[in-house]
Amino acid sequence: xxxxxxxxxxxxxxxxxxxxxxxxxxxxxxxxxxxxxxxxxxxxxxxxxxxxxxxxxxxxxxxxxxxxxxxxxxxxxxxxxxxxxxxxxxxxxxxxxxxxxxxxxxxxxxxxxxxxxxxxxxxxxxxxxxxxxxxxxxxxxxxxxxxxxxxxxxxxxxxxxxxxxxxxxxxxxxxxxxxxxxxxxxxxxxxxxxxxxxxxxxxxxxxxxxxxxxxxxxxxxxxxxxxxxxxxxxxxxxxxxxxxxxxxxxxxxxxxxxxxxxxxxxxxxxxxxxxxxxxxxxxxxxxxxxxxxxxxxxxxxxxxxxxxxxxxxxxxxxxxxxxxxxxxxxxxxxxxxxxxxxxxxxxxxxxxxxxxxxxxxxxxxxxxxxxxxxxxxxxxxxxxxxxxxxxxxxxxxxxxxxxxxxxxxxxxxxxxxxxxxxxxxxxxxxxxxxxxxxxxxxxxxxxxxxxxxxxxxxxxxxxxxxxxxxxxxxxxxxxxxxxxxxxxxxxxxxxxxxxxxxxxxxxxxxxxxxxxxxxxxxxxxxxxxxxxxxxxxxxxxxxxxxxxxxxxxxxxxxxxxxxxxxxxxxxxxxxxxxxxxxxxxxxxxxxxxxxxxxxxxxxxxxxxxxxxxxxxxxxxxxxxxxxxxxxxxxxxxxxxxxxxxxxxxxxxxxxxxxxxxxxxxxxxxxxxxxxxxxxxxxxxxxxxxxxxxxxxxxxxxxxxxxxxxxxxxxxxxxxxxxxxxxxxxxxxxxxxxxxxxxxxxxxxxxxxxxxx
Ligand code: C2E
Ligand code: CA
Ligand code: CA
Numbered sequence: 001x002x003x004x005x006x007x008x009x010x011x012x013x014x015x016x017x018x019x020x021x022x023x024x025x026x027x028x029x030x031x032x033x034x035x036x037x038x039x040x041x042x043x044x045x046x047x048x049x050x051x052x053x054x055x056x057x058x059x060x061x062x063x064x065x066x067x068x069x070x071x072x073x074x075x076x077x078x079x080x081x082x083x084x085x086x087x088x089x090x091x092x093x094x095x096x097x098x099x100x101x102x103x104x105x106x107x108x109x110x111x112x113x114x115x116x117x118x119x120x121x122x123x124x125x126x127x128x129x130x131x132x133x134x135x136x137x138x139x140x141x142x143x144x145x146x147x148x149x150x151x152x153x154x155x156x157x158x159x160x161x162x163x164x165x166x167x168x169x170x171x172x173x174x175x176x177x178x179x180x181x182x183x184x185x186x187x188x189x190x191x192x193x194x195x196x197x198x199x200x201x202x203x204x205x206x207x208x209x210x211x212x213x214x215x216x217x218x219x220x221x222x223x224x225x226x227x228x229x230x231x232x233x234x235x236x237x238x239x240x241x242x243x244x245x246x247x248x249x250x251x252x253x254x255x256x257x258x259x260x261x262x263x264x265x266x267x268x269x270x271x272x273x274x275x276x277x278x279x280x281x282x283x284x285x286x287x288x289x290x291x292x293x294x295x296x297x298x299x300x301x302x303x304x305x306x307x308x309x310x311x312x313x314x315x316x317x318x319x320x321x322x323x324x325x326x327x328x329x330x331x332x333x334x335x336x337x338x339x340x341x342x343x344x345x346x347x348x349x350x351x352x353x354x355x356x357x358x359x360x361x362x363x364x365x366x367x368x369x370x371x372x373x374x375x376x377x378x379x380x381x382x383x384x385x386x387x388x389x390x391x392x393x394x395x396x397x398x399x400x401x402x403x404x405x406x407x408x409x410x411x412x413x414x415x416x417x418x419x420x421x422x423x424x425x426x427x428x429x430x431x432x433x434x435x436x437x438x439x440x441x442x443x444x445x446x447x448x449x450x451x452x453x454x455x456x457x458x459x460x461x462x463x464x465x466x467x468x469x470x471x472x473x474x475x476x477x478x479x480x481x482x483x484x485x486x487x488x489x490x491x492x493x494x495x496x497x498x499x500x501x502x503x504x505x506x507x508x509x510x511x512x513x514x515x516x517x518x519x520x521x522x523x524x525x526x527x528x529x530x531x532x533x534x535x536x537x538x539x540x541x542x543x544x545x546x547x548x549x550x551x552x553x554x555x556x557x558x559x560x561x562x563x564x565x566x567x568x569x570x571x572x573x574x575x576x577x578x579x580x581x582x583x584x585x586x587x588x589x590x591x592x593x594x595x596x597x598x599x600x601x602x603x604x605x606x607x608x609x610x611x612x613x614x615x616x617x618x619x620x621x622x623x624x625x626x627x628x629x630x631x632x633x634x635x636x637x638x639x640x641x642x643x644x645x646x647x648x649x650x651x652x653x654x655x656x657x658x659x660x661x662x663x664x665x666x667x668x669x670x671x672x673x674x675x676x677x678x679x680x681x682x683x684x685x686x687x688x689x690x691x692x693x694x695x696x697x698x699x700x701x702x703x704x705x706x707x708x709x710x711x712x713x714x715x716x717x718x719x720x721x722x723x724x725x726x727x728x729x730x731x732x733x734x735x736x737x738x739x740x741x742x743x744x745x746x747x748x749x750x751x752x753x754x755x756x
Contacts, residue, residue, distance in 0.1 A: 043070030060133030350415030624654030684718035
């Protein structure tokens with residue numbers, strides 16, 4: 001019997017030791033307290049091993065000490081473990097200290113036993129034929145037992161409360177340990193009272209150690225897991241069907257029963273039902289994922305069907321499950337989203353981006369078909385919106401969209417480009433210009449109460465290069481619009497070589513301007529301005545471009561291009577600088593002539609003109625009166641107040657302001673009195689336009705008289721004959737400019753002719 005228990009104890013020591021080491025090394029949260037508890041169970045077992053093996057009283061006593069002091073350690077470790085395992089915080093430090101104190105006192109008491117003999121002694125009995133030293137407890141041992149059992153009782157109560165409070169999925173991790181502890185307590189109790197030799201309850205220590213080790217570190221609530229998985233499966237929005245290896249359906253979740261149209265428990269009919277709908281592919285052994293589109297029109301349904309097989313350990317088919325997801329709603333949402341992203345919300349036509357995409361696809365796919373790219377533009381749309389309302393504007397756009405749809409065939413692609421412009425890609429033979437012209441000659445938008453004629457123009461570009469950007473094709477179609485002269489008679493214009501050349505020309509000179517200025521290929525030509533006596537009093541600086549490959553360029557071929565794209569600022573700033581340079585040179589020679597420079601309306605948008613001119617005249621030390629500023633009436637068309645201020649600033653600083661091309665535009669004689677100008681430049685060209693010479697003369701006379709009354713000097717330009725010169729002088733005009741005196745000429749020539 002001694003040998004049997006020796007072996008058992010050694011095995012226990014080894015098992016507990018290994019578990020303790022494993023627990024200590026594990027990274028789990030409570031692994032340290034587990035390691036301590038499991039490890040602390042070893043000394044009592046060692047103590048008992050010594051007692052069992054020993055035949056001598058002294059050695060048995062050593063075993064006793066190890067056993068009892070070890071028990072105090074066990075109790076300490078158990079307490080620590082319990083608090084962690086049951087997630088209880090040591091709230092009261094005093095209680096903790098008291099427990100430590102009591103356990104410490106107990107150990108001290110044992111250590112004093114050899115001296116006072118108050119705790120225990122042992123007596124020999126015979127086991128297996130030789131002496132076994134059995135414990136004889138005294139007062140101290142009783143105290144020890146009371147302490148240990150009390151603490152054990154507290155621990156058991158904690159476990160009891162915890163297992164009662166915890167969900168039943170987890171409670172087994174508490175009550176299993178608790179019941180084992182109770183059993184162990186009784187077992188030990190039995191040993192204490194029966195006083196049988198050999199403490200067999202040590203086996204229970206091993207058991208407790210292993211249980212703690214397992215529950216703390218490896219236990220997973222499988223019941224919970226099962227339950228969770230079952231819940232997930234039944235709550236899933238996907239339909240699930242579980243099949244045996246034979247193909248018999250054994251379970252379906254509620255979505256599944258609904259999809260299969262069966263009642264709970266009628267799983268047998270599922271295979272037929274699925275077969276009917278999804279074909280028999282799902283019955284094959286293979287795993288797969290397939291998409292199904294079932295039905296059509298409004299009843300269309302989208303499904304994705306997945307089949308998975310379950311294999312046993314020997315890789316034999318144990319069963320399978322099929323999941324079916326209805327993604328009709330997602331699909332519809334996606335379609336709606338796609339539609340919204342690709343269609344204009346007002347007209348329902350394609351958006352510009354999508355139109356470009358579609359056109360690209362179509363023209364690439366049908367290389368043999370000839371296409372027109374048509375830019376449809378509503379000319380007076382802003383007026384429609386302003387005069388009526390934006391609702392009327394909206395219905396006008398819808399009306400136009402409907403009209404576009406009406407002449408579109410299947411091969412056409414069309415959409416709304418931006419605002420009131422639409423784009424169409426149409427095969428050449430499907431385009432019927434006569435019918436369109438006819439319709440557009442009286443396009444009426446009528447919303448029931450108001451009817452309004454809408455002016456629509458079509459710019460047409462015939463596709464020759466398919467590789468270029470679609471936006472560029474529409475740009476070309478749009479460019480054709482600019483060639484429409486009589487906008488009420490003609491509604492369709494075609495992009496042609498002339499437009500192409502013009503665009504190329506514009507690009508050509510625009511890219512070269514900066515370089516040309518820096519190389520002084522752009523030059524000021526001077527045209528003299530004379531007084532009544534015919535004496536030259538000044539000159540107008542007019543730009544010329546001596547182009548290295550295109551030759552001599554008059555401003556008509558480049559100024560309008562730069563006015564359109566804003567580069568005119570660059571030309572003008574350069575021309576002003578040139579004028580200042582010339583004036584500065586003349587100043588040194590004591591020349592009193594002035595130079596007039598042109599200021600484009602665009603300059604006012606982009607720069608502070610006054611500031612720029614002031615800077616230049618300061619840099620070249622020029623008297624402001626030497627530099628005259630020519631502006632046109634169009635300058636006053638936008639932000640009139642602001643422009644007036646600018647002109648006044650010029651005048652205050654001493655520059656003379658000239659109103660160029662007076663009479664060519666919108667100005668009226670009436671306007672003149674509010675204009676802060678010093679000189680009125682009247683162009684003969686505008687007057688000679690009128691066939692009636694007499695009438696022209698009257699107008700001219702009136703302008704001159706009026707300007708005289710207002711204290712504004714008059715200058716007539718475009719004077720080509722002596723008769724004109726004489727007549728103007730008689731009318732009271734003060735200054736003259738024109739081919740009759742001289743054409744604009746290079747600086748050197750001007751200086752040679754007119755400077756002393
Ligand atoms: P503009 O300012 O009205 O200049 C007068 C134009 O009339 C000049 O044309 C001049 O050569 C021309 N001209 C002068 N006398 C006669 C005449 O007796 N008969 C006829 N038929 N024409 C005459 P040019 O130099 O071709 O300039 C055309 C326009 O270009 C100018 O009209 C001006 O608006 C613009 N321009 C020229 N240089 C510049 C410049 O540096 N900056 C700006 N912004 N515009 C300029
Ligand atoms: Ca001018
Ligand atoms: Ca002029």
